[in-house]
Amino acid sequence: MRRVRHSKSGLFLIELMICILFFSCTAGICIRFFAKSHELSQKARNLYQAQQEASSMAEILEGDINSLYHRYVYYDKDWKQCEKKDMAYWLEVSETDVKKKEAEPKTGHNSDSKKTDLKKIKIAVYSGKKVKKAQKDEIYHLNxxxxxxKDNTKHAASTQKEGMK
Structure with missing residues (x-):
């Protein structure tokens, strides 16, 4: 009687294929982690740059409020100022609530107090091309x-920072 010997190489090949499948799945998961971390670091970089640009614009407006007339600043993908056609990000300055007057003092003896006008301004930074208001992708805004x-000689400013949307 003859014995039939089975080759052990078949079992070895199946074991090798299982190992290759396991390592390829693990590699796929690792690549997803790296891609997600890159995306998160890019978002963090954009948020930081948007905060810096909005703060810079706020400082400019605090120094000279008369320069406010619905202003736009355009940036390329590296956050350098550029023309509108090359923009990847843009900053918009808009006046949200015009001239809210403070109440006058009820006592008549303080006649030298001045009325002030309150200008509320929104500085917002968006990504992408300029589109309709409902479709804007806001990175950061600063109120x-x-x-x-009234005599426009001096003014005081206060800022409220609002987080990322």
Missing amino acids: LSIYVP
Whole structure:
């Protein structure tokens, strides 16, 4: 009688294929982690840059509020100022609530107090091309309240930072 010997190489090949499948699945998961971490670091970089640009614009407006007339600043993908056609990000300055007057003091003896106008300004940074208002992809916005005396000689400013949307 003859014995039939089975080759052990078949079992070895199946074991090798299972190992290759396991390592390829593990590699796929690792690649997803690296891609997600890259995306998160890019979002963090954009948020940081948007905060810096909005704060810079707020400082400019606090120094000279008369320069506010619905202003736009355009940035390329590396956050350098550029023309509108090359933009990847853009900053918009808009006045949200015009001239809210403070109440006058009820006592008549303080006649030298001045009325002030409150200008509320929104500085927002968006990504992508300029589109309709409902479709804007806002990265960051900063609400700025500036008190401007009637004689326009001096003003005081206060800012409220709002987080990322």
